Amino acid sequence: MTRHSRNCTAGTVYSYHERQKDQSQSGYGSKQLRLGKDSVKxxxxxxxxxxxxxxxxxxxxxxxxxxxxxxxxxxxxxxxxxxxxxxxxxxxxxxxxxxxxxxxxxxxxxxxxFSSRTLEAPSLKTNQPGTSNQASVSNMKDGKHKELPSFWVPNLTPDAGPKIExxxxxxxxxxxxxxxxxxxxxIDVNFTDIKDRDTKTALINKQARYVCAVTNDVLGNSVPAAVLRTSGCVVTMDCVEKLIKKDMLDPINSKKMTEKDIIVLQRGASGFSGSGLSLEAKKEGAAMQA
Known part of the structure; x- marks a missing residue:
């Protein structure tokens, strides 16, 4: 069976484009959207x-x-x-x-x-004419009106007490x-500014703002970076693997380092690489069953 075009309505094929269009207009089904670069920190x-x-x-x-x-x-x-x-x-x-x-x-x-029982006189059980020893059907006699708060309200009603913190x-x-x-x-962080000889553009408006303190590689969301605890400088992970981990010395101040002194910087991601972050927004909705 062949597929028909987008604007054709006489065919028997329910295309993907038509299904997505109907879902967006009716609100049924789950909606997915891939986040762009402007949505990532x-x-x-x-x-x-x-x-x-x-x-x-x-x-x-x-x-x-x-x-x-x-x-x-x-x-x-x-x-x-x-x-x-x-x-x-x-x-x-x-x-x-x-x-x-x-x-x-x-x-x-x-x-x-206790005091009422001790002071109470013993009752004489006599079967006088006109009296009955059977219990009363009413729930308000024989002292039960003191137990029940009302004739029509049950005894164990839920109580809306104060909120327990x-x-x-x-x-x-x-x-x-x-x-x-x-x-x-x-830990204080020392970013190394980029030297591009552009003194007119503010630092916040630049796409590339900082570089690696050792290799001068431009830092960004697509470049894994780490902070050295001993100096606070930011270097690329490529520099860490190839240079720093050989001698475990800080190249800035030559201090001895350990694995804990290398802090991997949590970064955002572009719209094309995940980098450990979820770049897809999904909203669950009611599904249409065929």
Missing amino acids: EFDCCCLTLQPCRNPVVTKDGYLYDKEAIISYILQKKKEIARKLKEFEKQKQRAKTEAEEIQKLEEQEKVKK KKPDEKVRCPMSGKPIKLKDL
């Missing part, structure tokens, strides 16, 4: 502000932040944690007070029942990795 941009860093710092996991932004984030989170802890302590104290009051009421009820996490966590983050663990 640049490697030298802050993970919070999404703008090029003025005072860049990096975490142990390689996430880059602007120093002012991450300090503001940590301070805000500490205030929020302190507020939640205060509310949790109030709730804990309130629950303790309520438990003590319930215990006092139970003790008073026990004393009242859980104990908050006292650690400030990284917004990207979710691991605990401390200000003393942040």
Whole structure:
């Protein structure tokens, strides 16, 4: 069976183009879209502000932040944690007070029942004419009106009590990795500016802004890079594999290095390479069954 053209409506073939067009117009089916370069964060941009860093710092996991932004984030989170802890302590104290009051009421009820039983005279069971020993059908007699709150309301109705708060996490966590983050663990980053003799264009408007501190290769989202903890300089991973790992010396200040001193910089990606990031946006929808 041959396929028909896009604008042909007399054929029996339901083409891919027609199916995609019907899905976009009707809203049925899952929609997928590949993100372009303008939708991906640049490697030298802050993970919070999404703008090029003025005072860049990096975490142990390689996430880059602007120093002012991450300090503001940590301070805000500490205030929020302190507020939640205060509310949790109030709730804990309130629950303790309520438990003590319930215990006092139970003790008073026990004393009242005991005193009423001891002072109560023994009842004489006599079968007088006109009296019946059968229990009453009504649920409001024989003292049951004190147990039930109302004639038509059940005894075990759900109670909408106050919201119970859980104990908050006292650690400030990284917004990207979710691991605990401390200000003393942040490492200052020193980017090497590109020397292109262009003094009129601002650095933020340049496509190529920084280069490797050793090989002068242009850095970008398509170039894997790493931060050296001993000097804070940014070099390419190619330089790390071919030059630095041979002697494990920092080429900037000749300090001895270990594997932990090489922090792989988490970067974005272009629209043609994944680089560990998901570049496809997907929205689930109702499917049409044939």
